[in-house]
Amino acid sequence: MLLQVKDLHTYYGNIKALRGVSFYVDEGEILSFIGANGAGKSTLMNTLAGTLKPKQGEIIFQGEDITKMSPRDRVQKGFILCPEGRQIFPKFTVEENLLMGAYTVKDKNLIKQNYNKVFELFPQIKDRQKQLAGTLSGGEQQMLAISRALMSNPHILMLDEPSLGLSPILVEQIFSLIEEINKQGTTILLVEQNAMAALEISNRAYVLETGEISMTGTGKELLENEMVIKSYLGG
Amino acid sequence: MAKFLQILVNGISLGSIYALTAIGYSLIYSILQLINMSNAAVFLTSAVIFYALYSSITAGQVALTFILTLIAAGALGYIIELVAIRPIREKGDSNTYALISSIGVKTILEQICQGTFGSEIKPFPTLLAGKYIDLFGARTSAIQIIIIVVTLVILFVMNWYTQHNRVGRGLRALSQNLNACHLMGMPVNTLIGVSFAVGSILAAVSGVAYCMYLSSISISVGAAIGNKAFAATVLGGIGVLKGAVVGGYILAVIESFVAGYWSMSAMNFVSFSVIIIVLIIKPTGIFGKKEQHKV
Numbered sequence: 001m002l003l004q005v006k007d008l009h010t011y012y013g014n015i016k017a018l019r020g021v022s023f024y025v026d027e028g029e030i031l032s033f034i035g036a037n038g039a040g041k042s043t044l045m046n047t048l049a050g051t052l053k054p055k056q057g058e059i060i061f062q063g064e065d066i067t068k069m070s071p072r073d074r075v076q077k078g079f080i081l082c083p084e085g086r087q088i089f090p091k092f093t094v095e096e097n098l099l100m101g102a103y104t105v106k107d108k109n110l111i112k113q114n115y116n117k118v119f120e121l122f123p124q125i126k127d128r129q130k131q132l133a134g135t136l137s138g139g140e141q142q143m144l145a146i147s148r149a150l151m152s153n154p155h156i157l158m159l160d161e162p163s164l165g166l167s168p169i170l171v172e173q174i175f176s177l178i179e180e181i182n183k184q185g186t187t188i189l190l191v192e193q194n195a196m197a198a199l200e201i202s203n204r205a206y207v208l209e210t211g212e213i214s215m216t217g218t219g220k221e222l223l224e225n226e227m228v229i230k231s232y233l234g235g
Numbered sequence: 236m237a238k239f240l241q242i243l244v245n246g247i248s249l250g251s252i253y254a255l256t257a258i259g260y261s262l263i264y265s266i267l268q269l270i271n272m273s274n275a276a277v278f279l280t281s282a283v284i285f286y287a288l289y290s291s292i293t294a295g296q297v298a299l300t301f302i303l304t305l306i307a308a309g310a311l312g313y314i315i316e317l318v319a320i321r322p323i324r325e326k327g328d329s330n331t332y333a334l335i336s337s338i339g340v341k342t343i344l345e346q347i348c349q350g351t352f353g354s355e356i357k358p359f360p361t362l363l364a365g366k367y368i369d370l371f372g373a374r375t376s377a378i379q380i381i382i383i384v385v386t387l388v389i390l391f392v393m394n395w396y397t398q399h400n401r402v403g404r405g406l407r408a409l410s411q412n413l414n415a416c417h418l419m420g421m422p423v424n425t426l427i428g429v430s431f432a433v434g435s436i437l438a439a440v441s442g443v444a445y446c447m448y449l450s451s452i453s454i455s456v457g458a459a460i461g462n463k464a465f466a467a468t469v470l471g472g473i474g475v476l477k478g479a480v481v482g483g484y485i486l487a488v489i490e491s492f493v494a495g496y497w498s499m500s501a502m503n504f505v506s507f508s509v510i511i512i513v514l515i516i517k518p519t520g521i522f523g524k525k526e527q528h529k530v
Binding site (some may be wrong): 049050055071075076087098099 | 401404405407408411412414415417418420421422423446522
């Protein structure tokens with residue numbers, strides 16, 4: 001077990017956004033959380049990343065309790081979040097954005113290596129290295145956001161709504177790239193409103209409803225589950 | 236012509252002093268959307284530290300005193316953030332509290348300066364006293380030229396650092412998206428502390444330079460220049476570093492011409508009228524852009 005989360009409770013302002021969430025992530029898998037808007041998906045991601053503090057519960061990464069660790073320490077341990085809405089640095093070039101992703105990496109050779117690696121994955125943004133990130137298209141910005149996260153050399157890559165605002169073709173492209181990243185050895189923890197796209201590439205998935213896990217299974221099982229089809233797949 | 240040039244040089248050297256202090260306001264605003272009122276007190280405190288060191292342990296050594304003053308100012312800036320701003324920031328409280336806290340720091344520093352330094356005007360060491368440079372017929376004092384050159388070098392170095400240095404680039408990243416900086420594992424707290432240290436060092440250069448220019452120091456220099464520098468920041472567009480610099484120079488050159496061709500007493504009247512007019516026409520200042528609220 002790579003990551004274990006036990007009974008997580010987090011408040012978002014005065015709202016109790018997570019009400020005792022427990023799950024685990026195995027090495028090498030793609031795990032996803034699906035759920036409606038407001039189910040607590042982003043709160044969960046931000047609690048895992050360390051920008052929100054849980055009221056209760058434990059986060060154990062590789063046998064170590066990281067519940068109280070700063071976001072920076074978590075990134076250094078190989079635990080990074082590519083946030084909802086991309087949050088790239090608009091006034092920085094593509095290159096500068098990637099360098100910010102590598103802020104915790106000391107080894108210059110490793111930075112260079114990762115730099116080339118992300119361009120292999122995302123050749124579209126390679127041609128735009130010197131372009132300001134704010135001028136990229138939505139799809140390119142999402143690619144940049146994922147690339148920036150990969151620059152930290154993560155063990156687990158957490159992705160919050162990578163399909164947000166993208167056309168169906170781009171969604172397909174991004175999700176096949178997520179599979180590719182996973183094949184290269186990065187464990188993926190994905191949160192999505194686009195349940196279909198997420199479940200298709202996931203080994204396992206959880207359904208999050210008003211801050212609680214209501215269902216779990218393999219990606220395939222959930223794709224065939226009547227409740228899931230009715231509530232999340234537009235069936 | 237000679238008079239015109241002389242007034243222009245006066246304006247530019249005074250503008251350098253405004254610009255250096257203004258950068259501190261703008262830098263911190265760009266990151267925290269906080270008006271750090273303690274900046275003006277750091278201007279004064281640094282000049283007092285320089286005076287105290289120069290009249291005791293480092294007597295007669297301008298360069299050494301200057302370097303020690305800058306180190307002290309940097310440390311002071313970092314400590315101000317650590318003690319008075321960070322606890323409020325980390326609790327997630329409104330910036331209004333941080334603003335009031337910075338006013339508290341300003342008042343405390345001014346009180347300490349007044350208590351240790353006293354309220355009379357004292358002579359301040361200067362460089363190349365009584366030396367003048369003939370600039371196309373205009374008699375400009377050597378210290379003015381030194382201030383202008385030093386400021387240009389600092390602006391150049393700062394520009395280079397924020398473009399090419401990891402920490403400098405980190406400061407620019409903070410001003411674009413603080414949350415993303417946390418998520419990328421950047422040492423956000425340390426970098427914010429560094430931004431206060433940088434602002435304070437610039438205010439220290441400005442404070443020492445101004446007292447050298449006057450060849451005197453009194454407890455009121457901080458408030459006088461602090462207000463002008465803040466006005467310059469707003470004029471240029473708060474949160475935009477080049478705006479702080481341009482605002483500083485524009486304000487000082489206007490003041491200098493009003494004082495030179497009209498009267499000293501009309502100076503503040505005209506300069507602040509210009510600011511009000513600019514703000515009515517373009518509320519975000521010369522370089523400021525309308526805040527785009529992130530969804």
